Amino acid sequence: LMPSDLLGADRALVRDPRQLKHLHEVHRAAQGDWLRIGVSNGLMGRGQLVRLEAEEAELVVTLDQPPPPKLPVTLLLALPRPKMLRRVLQTVASMGVSRLVLLNSQRVEKSFWQTPFLAPEAVQEQLLLGLEQACDTRLPEVQIEPRFKPFVEDRVPALVQDTLGLVAHPGNYPSCPWGLDLNQKITLAIGPEGGWIPYEVTKLQEVGLQPVQLGARILRVETAVAALLARLFSG
Ligand code: SAM
Numbered sequence: 001l002m003p004s005d006l007l008g009a010d011r012a013l014v015r016d017p018r019q020l021k022h023l024h025e026v027h028r029a030a031q032g033d034w035l036r037i038g039v040s041n042g043l044m045g046r047g048q049l050v051r052l053e054a055e056e057a058e059l060v061v062t063l064d065q066p067p068p069p070k071l072p073v074t075l076l077l078a079l080p081r082p083k084m085l086r087r088v089l090q091t092v093a094s095m096g097v098s099r100l101v102l103l104n105s106q107r108v109e110k111s112f113w114q115t116p117f118l119a120p121e122a123v124q125e126q127l128l129l130g131l132e133q134a135c136d137t138r139l140p141e142v143q144i145e146p147r148f149k150p151f152v153e154d155r156v157p158a159l160v161q162d163t164l165g166l167v168a169h170p171g172n173y174p175s176c177p178w179g180l181d182l183n184q185k186i187t188l189a190i191g192p193e194g195g196w197i198p199y200e201v202t203k204l205q206e207v208g209l210q211p212v213q214l215g216a217r218i219l220r221v222e223t224a225v226a227a228l229l230a231r232l233f234s235g
Contacts, residue, residue: 093130
């Protein structure tokens with residue numbers, strides 16, 4: 001199976017006509033059959049056919065090796081420009097983030113919200129590339145929030161409950177913590193290429209996210225995502 005056929009941890013779809021032809025004509029496969037599968041990220045497993053149609057087959061998959069554990073992180077990320085969005089999605093998936101919220105901010109250009117790369121299939125395609133890199137199979141949840149204020153006021157307080165809330169912002173702030181317990185739940189906000197505006201930092205602080213900095217170097221968004229997550233979960 002190709003990784004683009006994987007759906008979450010334990011389900012896979014086959015849509016590739018060549019593989020379907022093979023299933024129907026060579027294996028003469030039927031519902032209930034068990035198949036040995038190789039996933040192109042190196043994971044191997046077994047799959048039981050639960051549905052077999054002309055244009056699609058569905059399997060319940062058991063992998064030989066479990067995928068690596070996810071990080072208990074909800075990442076609030078100001079929507080990057082389209083070209084960077086694709087790479088950041090791969091980075092977010094490969095680093096094991098559980099949940100990603102693509103959020104608006106003053107310095108996110110309006111045109112970024114029109115990009116075809118935000119379509120669910122396009123987002124999933126990039127996430128799968130990241131998962132493949134990391135030998136993972138579980139997609140992060142992705143939420144798109146084109147309105148900053150209502151999301152932060154109405155939704156973030158519940159999200160931050162029982163988590164450590166951090167907003168990455170360069171400046172004279174406490175240093176981002178290192179090497180937290182892998183079970184420590186975190187809500188982490190990372191700004192746009194032009195940075196958060198002061199109002200946004202204040203709003204995020206009001207709902208429980210503490211500003212933290214990563215040192216004197218200003219990192220591009222994609223690097224900041226990797227640096228923050230590696231630093232928080234260095235174990
Ligand atoms: N000139 C912008 C500023 O001063 O905020 C730079 C924005 S940076 C390219 C994009 C985002 O990455 C920031 O909003 C922040 O969330 C994160 N970031 C990058 N470098 C950082 C640092 N040294 N400390 C904390 N956050 C950083």
